[in-house]
Amino acid sequence: MSSYSVERAPAGGSGVGANSHFSRSNYVPPHLRNRPSPTEQPAASISYAGAALGNDRQGYGGQPGGGIRNGVPWSDVNGGGRGGGGWNNRNNGWDRGREREVNPFQEDVNTEPELGTEENTGINFDAYEDIPVETSGDNVPPPVNTFADIDLGDALNLNIRRCKYVKPTPVQRHAIPIAISGRDLMACAQTGSGKTAAFCFPIISGIMKSNISAQRETRMPRMAFPLALILSPTRELSIQIHEEAKKFAYQTGVRVVVAYGGAPINLQLRELERGVDILVATPGRLVDLLERARVSLQMIKYLALDEADRMLDMGFEPQIRRIVQQMDMPPPGLRQTMLFSATFPKEIQRLAADFLSTYIFLAVGRVGSSTDLIVQRVEYVLETDKRSHLMDLLHAQRANGVQGKQALTLVFVETKKGADSLEHWLCMNGFPATTIHGDRTQQEREYALRSFKSGTTPILVATDVAARGLDIPHVAHVVNFDLPNDIDDYVHRIGRTGRAGKSGLATAFFNENNSSLARSLSDLMQEANQEVPAWLSHFAVRSSSGGRNRRGGGSGGRFGGRDFRRDSSFNRGGTDFYGGPHINNGYGGPSGGYGGGYGSNVTSAWD
DNA sequence: AAAAAAG
Numbered sequence A: 001m002s003s004y005s006v007e008r009a010p011a012g013g014s015g016v017g018a019n020s021h022f023s024r025s026n027y028v029p030p031h032l033r034n035r036p037s038p039t040e041q042p043a044a045s046i047s048y049a050g051a052a053l054g055n056d057r058q059g060y061g062g063q064p065g066g067g068i069r070n071g072v073p074w075s076d077v078n079g080g081g082r083g084g085g086g087w088n089n090r091n092n093g094w095d096r097g098r099e100r101e102v103n104p105f106q107e108d109v110n111t112e113p114e115l116g117t118e119e120n121t122g123i124n125f126d127a128y129e130d131i132p133v134e135t136s137g138d139n140v141p142p143p144v145n146t147f148a149d150i151d152l153g154d155a156l157n158l159n160i161r162r163c164k165y166v167k168p169t170p171v172q173r174h175a176i177p178i179a180i181s182g183r184d185l186m187a188c189a190q191t192g193s194g195k196t197a198a199f200c201f202p203i204i205s206g207i208m209k210s211n212i213s214a215q216r217e218t219r220m221p222r223m224a225f226p227l228a229l230i231l232s233p234t235r236e237l238s239i240q241i242h243e244e245a246k247k248f249a250y251q252t253g254v255r256v257v258v259a260y261g262g263a264p265i266n267l268q269l270r271e272l273e274r275g276v277d278i279l280v281a282t283p284g285r286l287v288d289l290l291e292r293a294r295v296s297l298q299m300i301k302y303l304a305l306d307e308a309d310r311m312l313d314m315g316f317e318p319q320i321r322r323i324v325q326q327m328d329m330p331p332p333g334l335r336q337t338m339l340f341s342a343t344f345p346k347e348i349q350r351l352a353a354d355f356l357s358t359y360i361f362l363a364v365g366r367v368g369s370s371t372d373l374i375v376q377r378v379e380y381v382l383e384t385d386k387r388s389h390l391m392d393l394l395h396a397q398r399a400n401g402v403q404g405k406q407a408l409t410l411v412f413v414e415t416k417k418g419a420d421s422l423e424h425w426l427c428m429n430g431f432p433a434t435t436i437h438g439d440r441t442q443q444e445r446e447y448a449l450r451s452f453k454s455g456t457t458p459i460l461v462a463t464d465v466a467a468r469g470l471d472i473p474h475v476a477h478v479v480n481f482d483l484p485n486d487i488d489d490y491v492h493r494i495g496r497t498g499r500a501g502k503s504g505l506a507t508a509f510f511n512e513n514n515s516s517l518a519r520s521l522s523d524l525m526q527e528a529n530q531e532v533p534a535w536l537s538h539f540a541v542r543s544s545s546g547g548r549n550r551r552g553g554g555s556g557g558r559f560g561g562r563d564f565r566r567d568s569s570f571n572r573g574g575t576d577f578y579g580g581p582h583i584n585n586g587y588g589g590p591s592g593g594y595g596g597g598y599g600s601n602v603t604s605a606w607d
Numbered sequence B: 001a002a003a004a005a006a007g
Helices: A049-053 A074-078 A106-110 A125-129 A154-162 A170-180 A195-210 A235-249 A265-273 A283-291 A317-325 A346-355 A383-399 A416-428 A442-453 A487-494 A512-527 A534-543 A564-570 A595-599
Strands: A002-009 A131-138 A185-188 A228-231 A256-259 A278-281 A302-305 A336-341 A360-364 A374-380 A408-412 A433-436 A459-462 A475-480 A504-510
Touching: A131 A170, A154 A195, A154 A235, A170 A185, A170 A195, A170 A336, A170 A360, A195 A228, A195 A235, A195 A278, A195 A302, A195 A336, A228 A235, A228 A283, A235 A256, A235 A278, A235 A442, A256 A265, A256 A283, A265 A283, A278 A283, A283 A317, A317 A346, A336 A346, A346 A564, A374 A512, A383 A408, A383 A416, A383 A475, A383 A504, A408 A442, A416 A433, A416 A459, A433 A442, A442 A459, A475 A487, A487 A504, A487 A512, A504 A512, A512 A534
Parallel strands: A185 A336, A185 A360, A228 A278, A228 A302, A256 A278, A302 A336, A374 A504, A408 A459, A408 A475, A433 A459, A475 A504
Antiparallel strands: A002 A131, A131 A360
16 A cells, blocks of 8 residues: 655656665756866765755856756846746636736846855755665655656746756655645655745646636635735744745736735735635734635635644644644645655654545655765854854954955854843954844844845854855854754754755854754764764763653654655664665665665654 | 744
8 A cells, every 4th residue: 555665866757666676867957067076075066966956046046157047048038137038928728817917037137146246156966966865655756756747737837947847856746646636645845955846836727727716706806815825934934935936926817815914914915805816824923814704715725834743843834734724724635735854853744644635754865965065163152162163263264264255154043132132242353243033123133134134244143043044145154152952953954055966055153042952963974974073972871861852762763854754654663764674775784875874763864 | 952834
């Protein structure tokens, strides 16, 4: 009944099921040909190809002098002007009168990243080859190798080309056919690997094909009836998803609206009144809208939770249950539900199963994949020395600065107060910094993010509000000024750098207060082939008796990529997941390749 | 214990 597979991606077209498939793709995008092989700097130059092809903002607009991936420069397609020739004749009847739809691609053409385009080297497609993919569930649809292998519709295909996505990333190759076939999905994948597209494409395509559109109930003219709901844990992430989705939905007739707190609700209400097919929202504001009876979920056909493990953790779970289970949303089976995350603790998977109907579990990536291009350092720093130590790092960084521009540095701290005070101190000491955290107004938060992205304030001091999902190009350095208590949070935080083929550096300040993290941090770094200081190993041994992270219990959740159903009902004895009869991991025996990684007690290096 | 998410 249930089958699953482990393979290397991209694999040959067929086969998911009891077999494994390995094949290599020879594809190298034009701009990456004739590059020196990146052997000299393995850690810094290995890239996850998805980062270059997926949702990353670098994907838009390309890079001057070679960033155009499909050989069709955007300006040629667009004619350089709004809605240029060839754009408006592809509606296939799906356009439902989008009077004045803003061209979401336009700004990307004009706002070319001013920072460091020269460092866009070293995308290594061999790394891409090595990404294992694991699926489990009944009748898993086979992956595709090209977007053209699936009929997503002309308008969406055109937008995919405009986004310069040439080839689906591993998560897209697998998730899109699954989603297109109508199946529920629990997926683990890095952000920046095309995750947003992986759930947006099927939703947009499905809505286009269904021919139902943003309904305007005549009896309830002020109530919006979205067909799809995408929830995310932070406002900025919702904004980002909305921006992405708008690009994908451009001139498809599918209308995307975003709703989040801290912003004037009236504007959002007005947008909703104009009709909404896909609603992107944070939970709090959505509940508000539901209570005001301005949104009804009764027409929902698609539900997507981004950062799903975060959405179902203690703080969020009641709100999510309320939205999904206690309002008027159709139950599992009558809607299609897709959960995306990186880290997917077993206990959270269990909760998540409530929202799903005979779902497929998908994990894409390989151990340490997100950290392969991130150099991780841990330094022993007493609380009292943290500021001066940070100052040393920043001075060194400034000395090595590229073209006089300071590389972007994202500094994570534990508390909102701590963020403010560190920001103030940095500014006082000549380092232009800003901060983002939940005590700031939404306006301030968005301004801080913009100011950071643009390099105006190349240092951003952040709480965990910025830890997940945010795609900030050109972050060269993530500093864990205060380490988080949970290794998952660490993984998400460092994942803000090393994106889109860029090398990244992550520095953590460690001291006695972080003892409980020593074990999992040490294990994680080891698996990512990072240098683990001896003293950290000692900490790990010392605290290993008591200090389990919440993943707990021996078998662990490495890879975030283990279907909990296999533990409970398929794997009674707790035997090695990868030792089962159907599995050929192809990595040459137990000690080779990923053997150690999957079984370990560390959480995933996924993002 | 903290952060996030409604105002």
